[in-house]
Amino acid sequence: MGKTIIDRRWLPLNALRAFEGVAKHSSFTAAANALLISQSALSRHVIALEKLIGAQLFERKPHALVLTKAGQHLLPAVMKSFDRLEYALDDIRNDGSTTLRTLRVQMPPSLRCIWRCPSCATSAGRPRKWRSIS
Numbered sequence: 410m411g412k413t414i415i416d417r418r419w420l421p422l423n424a425l426r427a428f429e430g431v432a433k434h435s436s437f438t439a440a441a442n443a444l445l446i447s448q449s450a451l452s453r454h455v456i457a458l459e460k461l462i463g464a465q466l467f468e469r470k471p472h473a474l475v476l477t478k479a480g481q482h483l484l485p486a487v488m489k490s491f492d493r494l495e496y497a498l499d500d501i502r503n504d505g506s507t508t509l510r511t512l513r514v515q516m517p518p519s520l521r522c523i524w525r526c527p528s529c530a531t532s533a534g535r536p537r538k539w540r541s542i543s
Contacts, residue, residue: 421461425487427454428466430482435474 430440466480
């Protein structure tokens with residue numbers, strides 16, 4: 410019998426989020442609280458994912474939750490995929506602009522006057538905005 414392939418149109422994204430949350434928190438209850446859903450809904454998502462892939466993702470012990478070999482294999486892929494989606498969406502939302510960062514330099518006022526030189530005023534052809542904090 411040949412291998413079956415999961416069609417990406419039917420990828421269970423909520424179930425994958427639930428799996429990631431449970432794996433991070435090692436607890437269904439803590440993951441449900443972090444994801445702002447009920448513990449039973451979270452559990453149903455994980456069970457549905459396990460049924461879909463045909464493998465158990467967690468070994469459920471009385472006071473512990475441990476990833477199985479299948480869970481250990483899936484978790485890095487899920488985390489990396491969600492990270493890549495997050496970065497892509499942030500880039501689009503920020504229109505590809507770079508994140509503004511602040512460099513704070515403390516110095517005496519006399520040195521501040523000397524230090525403001527033309528080479529510091531521009532970087533890559535863009536004027537810099539300077540603000541003196543006394």
